[in-house]
Amino acid sequence: MIPTAFDYVRPDGVEEALALLAGTPGARVLAGGQSLLPGLRTGEAVPGGGPVRLLVDVTRLEGLRGAVRTPAGLRIGALTTLAELAADPLVLSEAPELAAAARANGDPQVRNLGTVGGNLAAPGRATDLPVAALAADALVELAAPGGRSTRTAEEFTATGPPPDTLITALLVPAAGAAGAFEKTADRATRYPVCAVAVRITRHGPRIAVTGATARAVRLHGVEELLRGREAYPTQEVLAAFRAQPRELFVPGRGTSAEYLGHLAGVLTARALTRALAAWTALG
Incomplete structure (x- = not known):
């Protein structure tokens, strides 16, 4: 049961959907519904805040899939x-x-x-x-x-x-690159306790982390410390993470900032090793 009263419309095109969103207070986009529908069912806060008055179902809009x-x-x-x-x-x-x-x-x-x-x-x-x-x-x-x-x-x-x-x-x-992703998930929800994505290019590594931080962020400081290296030994990656501000990592769910910083470093080292192997194979 959804205890919230709202209207529902399925627009035929992007312009119609935009007009509905702009012209209707409390309008929300409905696509997969994985964030929106649980909030409607429980009465908790939903994306965008405030009461939901209209669901704009965009699932059949042309050209937005694939x-x-x-x-x-x-x-x-x-x-x-x-x-x-x-x-x-x-x-x-x-x-x-x-x-x-x-x-x-x-x-x-x-x-x-x-x-x-x-x-x-x-x-x-x-x-x-x-x-x-x-x-x-x-x-x-x-x-x-x-x-x-x-x-x-x-x-x-x-x-x-x-x-x-x-x-x-x-x-x-488009760019010659090799990437990898590593994650430690919360066992109950599958949300990331810490997730790391890396991409190696000719300019060096790109590294981003989420879960352990307040939001998904690029770690430019770590990237700079690792730039120009031909390999990424775990201890050197961990040292680069220890050099980052501790406030970057946000404790929660029984974890400390120190633990999350270490975990992010370990996952990054694993991802870099895999990405480097793929990058080497590209020649």
Whole structure:
């Protein structure tokens, strides 16, 4: 039973959906519903805050599903499910950290319903996809009444989606790179206690972490300390993490900042080892 009264509409196009969101106080986007519906059922806070007056079901909007290669890289539609993302051959070959993050998310039922856009924008708790998007240096494509725009994944994870916008795609730049993802999950919820995504390019490693931090973040300080190395021994990676400010890691669920910093370092060392092997194989 859902104890909240609201209206429901399924628009035929992106412009209609945007008009409904902009013109209806309390309107919310319904895609996979993995964050929204539990809040409606329990009466707890839902994404966006305030009462829900209208659900705008975007699940049948055209052109927002699947991954395609473009001259700039991969374009992954926001309505692509996590299960589809995890199994897509293009994503597996060109952005394996994204596929692995999708595969690590929840259980099969969650992955069959949850979407790329919903996972990127999910409020309140750490999810797996944003950290992989950060490591991939991806862009989030947004539709607003005034047109389309993009934000870097780093900016998007810091601010969230602007009001009255729709996430339409995740854009992964074309570049010779190798990536990997590692996660320690809460056994009950499958949310990450700590999840790490890395990508190795000719410019050095990109490293992002979530769960152990207040939100998904790029670890530019760690990247700088490891730049120019041909290998990433665990002890050197751990030393780079110990050099980071302790307040970066947020204790919770019986963990300390020191433990989470160490765990993030261990997971990063594992991910870098795997990514380096893939990078070497690329020649």
